[in-house]
Amino acid sequence: MNFQLTEERQMLQDGLRRYLGEAVTPQALEAAQTTGMSPEIWAGLSEMGVAGALFTEDQGGFGGAGFDLMVVFEELGRAGAVEPMLELLLAGRLVAELGDETQQEIVAQAVEGAVQLAFAHGEPASRFDLERVETRAERSGDGWTLTGRKSVVVNGAQADHIVVSARTSGDVADRDGISLFLLPKGTAGIEIRDYPLSQGGHAAEIVLDGVTLPAGALLGAEGQAFEAIETAQARATAAICADALGAMETARALTGDYLKTRKQFGQPIGKFQALQHRAADMLIEIEQARSAVINLCGHLEADRDTREIHVSATKHLVGKVARLVAEEAVQMHGGIGMTEEYDLARFARRLSMLDQRFGDATFHLGRFVRLRAA
Amino acid sequence: MNFQLTEERQMLQDGLRRYLGEAVTPQALEAAQTTGMSPEIWAGLSEMGVAGALFTEDQGGFGGAGFDLMVVFEELGRAGAVEPMLELLLAGRLVAELGDETQQEIVAQAVEGAVQLAFAHGEPASRFDLERVETRAERSGDGWTLTGRKSVVVNGAQADHIVVSARTSGDVADRDGISLFLLPKGTAGIEIRDYPLSQGGHAAEIVLDGVTLPAGALLGAEGQAFEAIETAQARATAAICADALGAMETARALTGDYLKTRKQFGQPIGKFQALQHRAADMLIEIEQARSAVINLCGHLEADRDTREIHVSATKHLVGKVARLVAEEAVQMHGGIGMTEEYDLARFARRLSMLDQRFGDATFHLGRFVRLRAA
Amino acid sequence: MDLNFTEEQKAFRAELRSFLEERLPERLSEKVRLGQRLTKQDYEEWHAILNEKGWLAGNWPKEHGGAGWNAVERHIFEEETTAAHAPRIVPFGLAMLGPVLQKFGSKEQQDYWLPRILNGDDWWCQGYSEPGAGSDLASVKTTAVRDGDHYVVNGQKTWTTLGQYANMIFCLVRTSKEGKPQEGISFLLVDMNDPGITVRPIVLLDGEPEVNEVFFDNVRVPVENLVGEENKGWTYAKYLLTHERTNIAGVGFANAGLANLKRIARLEQSGGRPLIEDPLFAAKIAEVEISLMAMATTNLRVVSAAAAGQAPGAESSMLKVKGTVIRQEINALTKQAVGPWAMPFVSEALEAGSNEGPVGPSYAMSATPHYLNNRKLSIYGGSNEVQKTIIAKAILEL
Amino acid sequence: MDLNFTEEQKAFRAELRSFLEERLPERLSEKVRLGQRLTKQDYEEWHAILNEKGWLAGNWPKEHGGAGWNAVERHIFEEETTAAHAPRIVPFGLAMLGPVLQKFGSKEQQDYWLPRILNGDDWWCQGYSEPGAGSDLASVKTTAVRDGDHYVVNGQKTWTTLGQYANMIFCLVRTSKEGKPQEGISFLLVDMNDPGITVRPIVLLDGEPEVNEVFFDNVRVPVENLVGEENKGWTYAKYLLTHERTNIAGVGFANAGLANLKRIARLEQSGGRPLIEDPLFAAKIAEVEISLMAMATTNLRVVSAAAAGQAPGAESSMLKVKGTVIRQEINALTKQAVGPWAMPFVSEALEAGSNEGPVGPSYAMSATPHYLNNRKLSIYGGSNEVQKTIIAKAILEL
Numbered sequence A, B: 001m002n003f004q005l006t007e008e009r010q011m012l013q014d015g016l017r018r019y020l021g022e023a024v025t026p027q028a029l030e031a032a033q034t035t036g037m038s039p040e041i042w043a044g045l046s047e048m049g050v051a052g053a054l055f056t057e058d059q060g061g062f063g064g065a066g067f068d069l070m071v072v073f074e075e076l077g078r079a080g081a082v083e084p085m086l087e088l089l090l091a092g093r094l095v096a097e098l099g100d101e102t103q104q105e106i107v108a109q110a111v112e113g114a115v116q117l118a119f120a121h122g123e124p125a126s127r128f129d130l131e132r133v134e135t136r137a138e139r140s141g142d143g144w145t146l147t148g149r150k151s152v153v154v155n156g157a158q159a160d161h162i163v164v165s166a167r168t169s170g171d172v173a174d175r176d177g178i179s180l181f182l183l184p185k186g187t188a189g190i191e192i193r194d195y196p197l198s199q200g201g202h203a204a205e206i207v208l209d210g211v212t213l214p215a216g217a218l219l220g221a222e223g224q225a226f227e228a229i230e231t232a233q234a235r236a237t238a239a240i241c242a243d244a245l246g247a248m249e250t251a252r253a254l255t256g257d258y259l260k261t262r263k264q265f266g267q268p269i270g271k272f273q274a275l276q277h278r279a280a281d282m283l284i285e286i287e288q289a290r291s292a293v294i295n296l297c298g299h300l301e302a303d304r305d306t307r308e309i310h311v312s313a314t315k316h317l318v319g320k321v322a323r324l325v326a327e328e329a330v331q332m333h334g335g336i337g338m339t340e341e342y343d344l345a346r347f348a349r350r351l352s353m354l355d356q357r358f359g360d361a362t363f364h365l366g367r368f369v370r371l372r373a374a
Numbered sequence C, D: 001m002d003l004n005f006t007e008e009q010k011a012f013r014a015e016l017r018s019f020l021e022e023r024l025p026e027r028l029s030e031k032v033r034l035g036q037r038l039t040k041q042d043y044e045e046w047h048a049i050l051n052e053k054g055w056l057a058g059n060w061p062k063e064h065g066g067a068g069w070n071a072v073e074r075h076i077f078e079e080e081t082t083a084a085h086a087p088r089i090v091p092f093g094l095a096m097l098g099p100v101l102q103k104f105g106s107k108e109q110q111d112y113w114l115p116r117i118l119n120g121d122d123w124w125c126q127g128y129s130e131p132g133a134g135s136d137l138a139s140v141k142t143t144a145v146r147d148g149d150h151y152v153v154n155g156q157k158t159w160t161t162l163g164q165y166a167n168m169i170f171c172l173v174r175t176s177k178e179g180k181p182q183e184g185i186s187f188l189l190v191d192m193n194d195p196g197i198t199v200r201p202i203v204l205l206d207g208e209p210e211v212n213e214v215f216f217d218n219v220r221v222p223v224e225n226l227v228g229e230e231n232k233g234w235t236y237a238k239y240l241l242t243h244e245r246t247n248i249a250g251v252g253f254a255n256a257g258l259a260n261l262k263r264i265a266r267l268e269q270s271g272g273r274p275l276i277e278d279p280l281f282a283a284k285i286a287e288v289e290i291s292l293m294a295m296a297t298t299n300l301r302v303v304s305a306a307a308a309g310q311a312p313g314a315e316s317s318m319l320k321v322k323g324t325v326i327r328q329e330i331n332a333l334t335k336q337a338v339g340p341w342a343m344p345f346v347s348e349a350l351e352a353g354s355n356e357g358p359v360g361p362s363y364a365m366s367a368t369p370h371y372l373n374n375r376k377l378s379i380y381g382g383s384n385e386v387q388k389t390i391i392a393k394a395i396l397e398l
Helices: A007-023 A026-035 A039-048 A050-054 A066-079 A085-098 A101-112 A226-261 A273-297 A304-338 A344-352 A361-373 B007-023 B026-035 B039-048 B050-054 B066-079 B085-098 B101-112 B226-261 B273-297 B304-338 B344-352 B361-373 C007-023 C026-034 C040-053 C071-083 C091-104 C107-119 C233-242 C251-267 C279-307 C314-337 C367-378 C384-396 D007-023 D026-034 D040-053 D071-083 D091-104 D107-119 D233-242 D251-267 D279-307 D314-337 D367-378 D384-395
Strands: A117-120 A136-140 A143-154 A161-167 A178-184 A190-196 A202-213 B117-120 B136-140 B143-154 B161-167 B178-184 B190-196 B202-213 C124-127 C143-147 C150-157 C168-174 C185-191 C197-202 C211-222 D124-127 D143-147 D150-157 D168-174 D185-191 D197-202 D211-222
Touching: A007 A039, A007 A050, A007 A066, A026 A039, A039 A050, A050 A066, A050 A085, A050 A101, A066 A085, A066 A226, A066 A273, A085 A101, A085 A117, A085 A161, A085 A178, A085 A226, A117 A143, A136 A161, A143 A161, A161 A202, A178 A202, A178 A226, A226 A273, A226 A304, A226 A344, A273 A304, A273 B273, A273 C384, A273 D279, A273 D314, A273 D384, A304 A344, A304 A361, A304 C367, A304 D279, A344 C367, A361 C279, A361 D279, B007 B039, B007 B050, B007 B066, B026 B039, B039 B050, B050 B066, B050 B085, B050 B101, B066 B085, B066 B226, B066 B273, B085 B101, B085 B117, B085 B161, B085 B178, B085 B226, B117 B143, B136 B161, B143 B161, B161 B202, B178 B202, B178 B226, B226 B273, B226 B304, B226 B344, B226 C384, B273 B304, B273 C279, B273 C314, B273 C384, B273 D384, B304 B344, B304 B361, B304 C279, B304 D367, B344 D367, B361 C279, B361 D279, C007 C040, C007 C071, C026 C040, C071 C251, C071 C279, C091 C107, C091 C124, C091 C168, C091 C233, C124 C211, C143 C168, C150 C168, C150 C185, C168 C233, C185 C211, C185 C233, C251 C279, C251 C314, C279 C314, C279 D279, C314 C367, C314 C384, D007 D040, D007 D071, D026 D040, D071 D251, D071 D279, D091 D107, D091 D124, D091 D168, D091 D233, D124 D211, D143 D168, D150 D168, D150 D185, D168 D233, D185 D211, D185 D233, D251 D279, D251 D314, D279 D314, D314 D367, D314 D384
Parallel strands: A117 A161, B117 B161, C124 C168, D124 D168
Antiparallel strands: A136 A143, A143 A202, A161 A178, A190 A202, B136 B143, B143 B202, B161 B178, B190 B202, C143 C150, C150 C211, C168 C185, C197 C211, D143 D150, D150 D211, D168 D185, D197 D211
């Protein structure tokens, strides 16, 4: 048992914290609003080899373990960086795991920062149901024809390659029969509507109107993608929870500073015991969230049921704590905490949106109960 | 719209508060521990005609409306009286509604304080399911034979007449097929185990081992008792919630006094802002509980669904608030709040047991959802 | 005790309903229902419709052109207008300045300003808060120095809601530094078009410029714009703040929000079933509904006492806290209900008739902005922390 | 980072398990499982079994007869003994006084008292709190005045847990009124059989006389019973309080409580199904389980750091707060789970072998007493309010 970071991870953490602390400027964030990311920061992260930490050596990286994800995403969250590293993790994992040699080349390029990725899985009616896929892929000649609609595809308009899920057999909510396809940017028949997200970054609605693909676009075995999708999303859930943890740390640091400096009725408001105790509650819950993230990162390689129990436990707990921290941080700041000019705003929004991706706290509480009963 | 008490109710409230404030002494409570009640207080309440407020003029009383119950039981709770007025309300209502002339005589006697009543409905496996009755009544000759077991029958050993539910037809959890019987004290074949309750008062386990009853013991129509039972329990739920409201008022008054007088680190602990805000939260929630009790008392005569929606809404909310108030009152007192010698103890226990009777907060939340969806 | 409304009150409610059916423009109620932006003209249009009927100023006495309603009638008005998705009545002139002028203004001020408020000639905003002062209102730093027939005003106000629409602002200004902080404050009416005034929008969490900073640089204000006496402004300000506030609990908003939440939860699907059938999500809705049912009755208790002439005490603070917490919870559940659709932020879609439609169902687009914006509910109007201190002091006598 | 135990630690756990299987008397574990009362003899019996194995004093160094375990090993011991329903180790001599004597006691005191603690010759209790002082420990009023070879002690201690079983008490007494309150305190060992000592039981919410008041009326204590220096007692007391406390989080108790709760929820029926299948009740169990899973890892983080020689800071306070809240929630859910069976209070049934059996299933009888009794968890050992102040001051530097 050991809760110390290895020397390598400690170096990665230090380097990332230093770099992002300088790079994520108001100007960089402003620039990212129209395109969903700052090309400079993306390049900077590539230069540091950050993406490599998300993949194993086999996959072209130098990490890939749960605690590697934790280190990287906690720092992205702490700085409030909007670059689509989570999409690289999610889509990259699928390609790395299922792809043939040609396809895997994309992961290597992504790790180098040369290409961007996205995973188009969610649909207008799928909400958080991972197995609900209405988009259909039908064989046509040697290849495939895809028809359907994908919703809130983060980084969808910016990605050079999109991993798209489609049903090749089975009923609309069957686990069997889901296949993955790799679509390069600009594939004919794709209609993309790009828009900004509340938490920063961009997403897209994607209409696939009879998109024809060659046989080589299929990623992995036909109809067998569900397991890989669930595994990739477990990793992405760990990552987004670590991200939230970092954002909470910043929110609490801002709040702590504010309590110490802001004066009202003649003394720093941090001298008011009610606020002290609420600040203490925040800290206690953030420690809970940290431990939950550790639990999930430490069980990503466990058997499926154990892993998924930790997925739901962690997403539930971190979702609850993220809401508490965002709301309490704003409340303890008062009016200033409501304003866009003050740095807390983007962290509060980022934390507010945690619940909306990969399932909210209530969804995962119910899922935890079902997994435990199984 | 009017939230003022009528003059009569105001007089009843004032009188009860004055009387119970003097009568519920440590000695009276001590004496009540072995028998479940103080005969002096029971006589005193009878003399004041308190039981009459629980019944309509037709039934031999002078009240019977929801707000009559509210006034009476809030005062009983405020004083922490343990006398079995709730059992009189519950069993008395059933006899008054369903009984023939002879049987109704019992209500008149009960209102005068001459006899005590109990309602034996719960069973070892019924928990909060009102329709789950395993005790069976079978016709034998002109009369009936009852076999089964009744659990946690409050005032069961002390009652002069017990209303007993038994199944005369149908499946174990059917609403149809439940009948009521009126058993006088000392009926042969009844085995009673008397024991004290955490909240004060006594209850009993009752074994009915082939108890034979005459035809006249049947109360109301055979197999049709469910509606009356549900209605009576709705009234009892209003009463127990009003009781809890009174107990909360006392708990908050004790806590307020303590915060004002108890000094720590050189000042009254009520000067600590964290405790102030928690005290304010208690007050806000008690006002919520008061409004919930008003809502239920004001809807006892409404159509069944409306009434039951308020039953579950109120029992849920008051159950939650009772827990909060009991726990916070003890916590804000610190060690002294944990001790039997200090008056808070019996109120904390009384509030702790609210959830255990007629369904807890979680049970009623689920029931509210089902009623709303129906 | 009687939970029922009187026959007269029921008749009033019926009259209101048919009025709303007839006269509330669907264009406006549709915007309110979808949470789209209301323009200045939208508000003015609705004010004019109400004013025509004599219902714009519910709390003003009839001699000043108000409806002269008591608290119960005003409550019914709130219930019905929110249920019908009418725009809210902009409170600054009608609910705030009006009563102050009626109580403390000169005859000339009343005759001039009150009709202008009713007719929509002026759009007022409030100049109370200052940067760094928060809930400590008495620490006013903006100064007004007498210079002949004018006051010369210098300083800064903040959190000025809808100041961008206003042509007039009522301000607390410091006219004396003697004595306690409360003693040297005056209540001044200032023309926003005067030279020396600058308005700077403050963008909030939801991306909307709802509030503003207002800067005063040697602004010359005629002395006849002083309300009441010099240095007595704190009395008038407190009157305004503690003046029986209708709708502090926001029951109408909460009911409308809850109905909207349930509608969404019936439309959204989770696990192949309507979200509202998910036991845990249904329980969350039920919890807030049960809480609201009780709070609505507390509100009626206070309203009913107010109509009978009793001044509400700490109950107002309790309603403020519970009411805002309930509304915020409804907002949070609505955000939760729309699932991933809460993430897209398409500002243009909040503009009715924009080419840029919402991403996903139209009911989803305002969920996140409303959730974020309403975090303010527990901060402004005396933060919930301030209210809790008031409750503790008043009732516990701490 | 590595969440796994080492092979050595796993082997230790296995050894513990087989030891518990062999040596823990079923009579005792059954009492613990059902929440029945343990007698003085029960505790002494279990202590003796552990002492024979050398495992009674896990945190004492080997030279004093302890097991010399590090924090991880002690954690494993806690986990396994609570899971096996072993009686807890009574902490007053072993966990509290022992370390103080080892650090500050004279050689003579160590040689005399430490073996007696291990052998069960003395039953110690703690004389810290005084009436009206609560968490303000430094306000000690009990005096000890030097008179020749003795101190004469007068005053009163309270909340003395299991004082009714004790023959010895370690006390904080005031030996000087000079300087700050902390400066005139001494640490004294007092024989409870000395003339002038009276013990009065205090009955708690659950009806049990678990704690006591101890009165001192001119009690003469030999000077050799002074630990360390006169007027330095505050240092020793603080050492005891801040001395790395194992099991402050109570993870073992919480795990055992959760397992019991789930067992009950599987046995109890609601609406014709096991209670555990009720979605809302299942969700409540899940919430506390998820909270516990995280807290257990926080605990391991602190334990692991302690084993590596780091002194825990405000993390202890965090674990105290979260750990007690979790245990109290498990107690509350257990009371809820047993439904109406929580109401009967048959004190005799808590006595193993009594003629008076429990009302209802045996798993129900301790639900209410445990719920009520464990309200103390957030009050004693530094109330949760005190802990939150410590956290705020330490980490926020407020």
